[in-house]
Amino acid sequence: MADDAFTETLARLSIKSRSDYYNPYTRFAWPTEVPTERWWMSPEYLTVHGTGLVEDENVLRALARQEAINLFSLHVHGIRDLISAVCQRMHTPGFSEYNEYLHHFIGEENSHMWFFAEFCxxxxxxxxxxxxxxxxxxxxxxxWDDVATFARVLVFEEIFDFYNSRMGRDPRLPAILRDIHAAHHHDESRHVAFGKPLVRRLHERARETDPGRCGEIERHIKGYMSYSVRSLYSPRAFRGAGVLKPLETRRRAMAHPARRAFHARALARVNKYFVNNGILQTAWEDEDVHS
Ligand SMILES: [Fe+2]
Ligand SMILES: [Fe+2]
Incomplete structure (x- = not known):
């Protein structure tokens, strides 16, 4: 994307953030309780789906509750770390043209942290x-640290969107959960539209000054992709759901071919983006998760 096009994108996204602005504290109708007989995650998104490792439906429903809480917790902890790195860059010379949009980005992520934590x-x-x-x-x-920071943001957001876009529309989920996923998906589409051209620009800028760190950053991004996949498999969630032999089951689930195909799907879009833009010389592979 040429500079002019990116400037236009930034302006368009800022206008959209203003017009889509909502008060997170009044946006949701919080029920007194969320029925445990409903699925708290779409069953196809459970970490044991397709593995045959857990057959008991009560355990699967309990795992859905635990993994919903794990996913929301990952957002809170992950974004807290990422927005502090973004904050450090705002209103510094290299980021002046992004300030306006970064205020929206941080404000929106602050709202997300609030509603995900509120649910938990x-x-x-x-x-x-x-x-x-x-x-x-x-x-x-x-x-290069700028590249690493915003590449991590992008990986994080693409994985979340893989979950949100589907679960925001799944009638098996209670309304409050569908609503949270849908609200997040709506905001994240803007963040990804900003993040992709931004990471490409930052990468070009860094490559011009110090091409020597290209390979190191590639390993860092792939390491983050693998870390992100592993973090979906929470030992605490397995134990809390009453899964038998929780650690062994977790390990076997993560390495199962059905799950490895799922990991590749969850990361397909961002993986392709990184390769097509020369940010990764070779695609991330699920092999890295297990090394
Ligand atoms: Fe978010
Ligand atoms: Fe985001």
């Missing part, structure tokens, strides 16, 4: 705690 607090006794993040980030304070 109201109906599940709180968030799952954050898990250790194994990757080194922002190590040099140079242009």
């Amino acid at each position: 607090d109201r109906y599940a006794g709180g968030l799952h705690p954050p898990t250790a993040f194994p990757l080194r980030t922002d190590s040099r304070g140079d242009l």
Whole structure:
């Protein structure tokens, strides 16, 4: 995207954020309770789906509740870390043209953190705690750190959108859950429309100044993609749902061919984008999840 086109995109997205603006604190009708006999996640999105490892429907429904809470907790913890990295860049010389839109982005992510956490607090006794993040980030304070930050945001958002876009329309889910997924999907479509040209620009800028870190950043992005897949498989969720041999089942589920195909689908769009734009020289493969 040429500079002019990107400037236009930024202006258009900022206008859209203003016109779509909502008050997150009044946006949702929170029921007294969410029925546990309904699916809290579409069963096809459960981490054991297609593996035959868990057959008991009560356990599967309990796992759906646990994995919904895990997914929402991942958003809160993941975005908290990512928006703090974005905040550090706002109103600094290299980011001046993005300031207006970044205010919308951060404001919207703040709303998302609130409503995801609110659901967990109201109906599940709180968030799952954050898990250790194994990757080194922002190590040099140079242009490549900008690439790494916004590439992580993009990976994160694409995975979430893979879940939100479907579950926002699934009549098996209680209305409050459908509504949360649909609201998030609506905002995220703008964030991804911003993130893709931004990451490409930042990558071009960094490559011109220091091509030497290209490979390192490629490994970092792939590491984040693998970390993101692993984080969907929560030991706490498996235990909380009453899955037998939870750690072994979790490990076997993650390595199951049906699930590996699912991981590839969840990341297909962002993977293709990275390769087509020279950000990854070779596509991310599910193999990395297990190494
Ligand atoms: Fe979000
Ligand atoms: Fe977002």
